[in-house]
Amino acid sequence: MTIRSNPLKIIVVMDPIATSKPHKDTSIAMCLEAQRRGHDVYYAEMQDLYINNGEPRVSSAPLTVRDQAQDFFTLGEASDYHLADFDVLLMRKDPPVDDQFIYATHIFELAEKQGLLVVNKAQALRDFNEKLFTSYFPDLIPPTLVTRNSHQIKAFHAQHRDIICKPLDGMGGTSIFRVKEDANNLGVVSEVLTNNGARLAMFQAYLPAIKDGDKRILIVNGEVMPYCLARLPQGTETRGNLAAGGVGRPQPITESDRLLAQSIAPTLIEHGILFVGLDVIGDRVTEINITSPTCVREIEAAYEINICAKLFAAIEAKVA
Structure with missing residues (x-):
């Protein structure tokens, strides 16, 4: 690993850092690697982003992280910045990808036009729902139906007999249901997930x-x-x-x-x-x-690999 003579100015936008579990938090792993490489790390939450007369801005504080279970971060005094004052923005806000998340990507895109590198790219975060993105690769997915129509859901279950039902905007297994061959609760599950036919949901054949x-x-x-x-x-x-x-x-x-x-x-x-x-x-x-992928810490704890180093090598090359 090389320490850059000209450190990058990196801002990470995330959920409240005090709620993080550092031993398993990929955002913390990213910040640790950025520090090891000599970069300056800053912290912000979603409510810190705003636009002033077309200028994307943020209230952000310098962040120092430590690889330990307790007392693992220190925040400096927050200041107001033009978002394009930073070289790199790491978008690490967990789903749901709701309207506030989408609005944030518009703010990021204004700064991208002025040279900010957003990881992952703002338009991609808007364009590719994490469930629906799989439909771009139909040969690689289980039998899948995305619908709000109860008749289509019943027909899909009749065909596959054992299915997984999930919302399009969840994470961490929230509101995921399995409906087995007896179709027990299929009606209520589809009503809840589609809000009585008002919302799209995803239905997939169960994979043993x-x-x-x-x-x-x-x-x-x-x-x-x-x-x-x-x-x-x-x-x-x-x-x-x-x-x-x-x-x-x-x-x-x-x-x-x-x-x-x-x-x-x-x-x-x-x-x-x-x-x-x-x-x-x-x-x-x-x-x-693509919104806030995890599991880096668990993999790095078991094997001699530095995944975040590979990420920052790519980031540094793109900024250069």
């Missing part, structure tokens, strides 16, 4: 390979990382998400994983998406996470 884990495969600047985190459901739970009680198992990716991820990588590069987390069950992609 979930017993071997929901694999998080990371792609950095088009390069597929050689290790992943398999998140295994516990007990009678269907979901492998760590936030839903799943247990993470770091492991090398398979050849199938690598080929699958490599087939998606060129599309990511084309749209300026530098840091991505694929969710893979068996050999099928179920989500393409």
Whole structure:
């Protein structure tokens, strides 16, 4: 690793840092790597962004992070900045991708036009819903229906007999339901997820390979990382998400994983998406996470790899 003679000025926009769990927080890992490389790191939350007469601005404080469980960050005094005063913005706000998230990407895009590098690119964050993005790769996904129509949902279940039902804007396994062959609660599940036909939701054929884990495969600047985190459901739970009680198992990716991820990588590069987390069950992609991908800390704790170093090497090259 090389310390730059001209450090970058990096701002990370994230959820409140005091709520972070540093041993598993990828945003903290990014900040630690930025510091190791000699860059200046600043912190902001969504409410700190604004536009003044067409000028994208932010109230931001210098941030220092420490790789420890307690007392792991220090914030300096906040000041007001033109967003384009920074070289790089790391967008690390967790979903949902709601109207406030979308408005933030418009603010970022104003600064992008003046030279700010946003990771991931503002337009991509707007354009590619993490669930719907999978539809760009129909040969790589399980049978999938996106609809608000109850008749279509019932027909899909009748065809596949065992399905997973989920909202398009959730994260961490929130509001994901499995409806088995008996169709128990299919009606109420579809009513809740579609808000009685007012909202689109996603329905996928159940993949028995979930017993071997929901694999998080990371792609950095088009390069597929050689290790992943398999998140295994516990007990009678269907979901492998760590936030839903799943247990993470770091492991090398398979050849199938690598080929699958490599087939998606060129599309990511084309749209300026530098840091991505694929969710893979068996050999099928179920989500393409670009808003705030995680699992770096768990993988780096198990293997001799520095994923954030690869990310910052790509960032530095782009800024240069």
